[in-house]
Amino acid sequence: MSADLIIGIVFSLIGGLMALIAVFLFVRTRMFISNAQEVKGTVIRMVYSHSSEGGGGYSPVYQFKTIEGRLVEKQDHLSSNPPMFTEGQTIDVLYEPANPQNARIKKWMSLYFLPLLLGGMGLIFGGIGVVLLIFRLLDSLNI
Numbered sequence: 001m002s003a004d005l006i007i008g009i010v011f012s013l014i015g016g017l018m019a020l021i022a023v024f025l026f027v028r029t030r031m032f033i034s035n036a037q038e039v040k041g042t043v044i045r046m047v048y049s050h051s052s053e054g055g056g057g058y059s060p061v062y063q064f065k066t067i068e069g070r071l072v073e074k075q076d077h078l079s080s081n082p083p084m085f086t087e088g089q090t091i092d093v094l095y096e097p098a099n100p101q102n103a104r105i106k107k108w109m110s111l112y113f114l115p116l117l118l119g120g121m122g123l124i125f126g127g128i129g130v131v132l133l134i135f136r137l138l139d140s141l142n143i
Contacts, residue, residue, distance in 0.1 A: 015126025
């Protein structure tokens, strides 16, 4: 097997896998949203974390009260620099009633960033792989 054929197959498989994971995460997010309870929350602090590449970002720590009155505190997984939120800011929070620690800020980025990122990368990798396979096929047919 030639190197371009192997690269085309590997890129296609990686792209397909990324796209499948993106679809899975998108469906899981949609299921979370459909079962979630929406409440108001408050950003209580911003936490700065360094990344290994030398940069870093701010993640909001927020709290909210469940419908039952339980106070829950959670740090968001998504960070940004500059910060997306300010201390004291009121936010919309979605949480799973059976497990309030499974909560997310009701913002597009917090809900769909990872599926979009993986889906886009999957399309790029898969597209490169398919193009390489098409060129390999055309080359083998002497077209």
